[in-house]
Amino acid sequence: IWWLDPELTYGNAKPFVFTQGHSVCNRSFFPCFDTPAVKCTYSATVKAPAGIQVLMSATQSTYLEEEGVYQFYMEYPVPAYLVALVAGDLIHADIGPRSRVWAEPCLLPTAISKLSGMVERWLSAAESLYGPYIWGRYDIVFLPPSFPIVAMENPCLTFIISSILESDEFLIIDVIHEVAHSWFGNAVTNATWEEMWLSEGLATYAQRRITTETYGAAFTCLETAFRLDALHRQMKLLGEDNPVSKLQVKLEPGVNPSNLMNLFTYEKGYCFVYYLSQLCGDPRHFDSFLRAYIEKYKFTSVVAQDLLDSFLNYFPELKEQCVESKAGLEFERWLNATGPPLAEPDLSQGSSLTRPVENLFKLWTTEPLDSAAAASSADLTKWRTFQTVLFLDRLLDGSPLPHAVIKKLSECYSSQLDSMNAEIRIRWLQIVVRNDYYPDLYKVRRFLENQMSRMYTIPLYEDLCTGTLKSFALEIFYQTQNQLHPNLRKTIQQILSQGLNPLPAIDTTAVTTDTPAMVLEDKVSEATNGAISLRDVNVSA
16 A cells, blocks of 8 residues: 655645555455455445545445545456555546546646547457457556556556656557456456466457557557567576576465566567467467457456467367477477577568668667768657667667767767657666766756656666766765655665665654755665666566
8 A cells, every 4th residue: 555645746735545456465455365366346435535536446436425435346356456446636537438537637638638539449449359348447547656567457447657648659558458458367367476477478469469450560560579679688687597487487485476577477478379379370260269268267267277278179170280289389388498488479560660770770880880871861750659769778788889879879869869758768868877978967867856756767776876877876866865755765775775885774754855865775675686677677567
């Protein structure tokens, strides 16, 4: 349960509270069987002060104004982690026949402009693929930047971090991913957290089927190429024999399942589901199977064998061919082998969007540098966001770059990138930091002074502290710590304390905004790994 003072909201007017149950946190919210194997309906009564709007992930709600009491009822069985509550200075607007957005008053116009009419389009596309949307309403609430992940698929009420509103293409993908969870994850749920890919891999596959239907194959292939790049980057960092790269991960006692949320869950899971769809010959045949799978198992929890047995029974000709035992691509190997996916999708339909990225990257990284040719070969202002972030991610992978290259990159692109969205700007600023490019460091400071979300602060602090700029990072943190949620502040303190002598904790309860004080933990959390930037692992639940 996250309690926010008014200063941690956009409007700075009223306190705010939200819950985040995924994956085993709702045991601190209410007594429950906190496992995805158990589902039940629920009802709730919530009393709140006047002027505070309360919402829950429920199919029915009423409000008794004279008593200040909200009543909620979820008529369909859900696992404990999907019970969610949010309360604060929230107002709404309808954006479709069964959808509305909720946000703080200062954010609502932006949310309306980005999503009006869009959600119904995505829901209709999903229904055409996977059958009726069973939850009634699909509403969205935009949360303050303290929300610890990008988005959460709470039924009837998707939670999304407000910071993503400025990045249109990321917003589209994130909402469609949560829409897909209405079928895969919410209706049919993984029975154990060791098989989280059953929700995330299938939802990612469904998300890309929806985007193909609504935005075309080229866009879907571009987004997939961007994510698979990130998967291989994470693989290099973790090592190919790391057990967390398995689809069936073994949960050791005392390990929080959320610690196993990584790109393998999503992208390796997606690749396996895509491989299954290719065995059918036509993705529409696989869509038909998934409709039957949802109809058979909705409102229950399943294990991988349920999915795979259903698949082989639905396609008896594939069962006769023993596709589950095909050499090198055995289903068992997909589930339990470490390392990269055994097969990846053909992304050639996205070449019109990915080839310009590859060409530009090659021009900037081929020696000797022909800066004139590189600078004139592409206009980033006309690129899609996913093209630009794919290009910048590849430059990041190649950093540190020769000084002459980073200098010319800055001359060509820095002012253009200043006016682009935060997903693009943070990548350019990481390039600045990893290359110790001092002329643009003031932009790093300016960015961090205006960001309060985990996804736009942690990657930069990790990079600053990995290199020679830790004192610069400390200085910025002194100035901005009071605008950060205590949980985020603690994470940054752990990053900053790595490599330093342990310092006693300082009581910050009396610290004011003009008192540059900082807490450094005596012991760095073992979960903190500066080598793996959240840029690579920050994904929607």
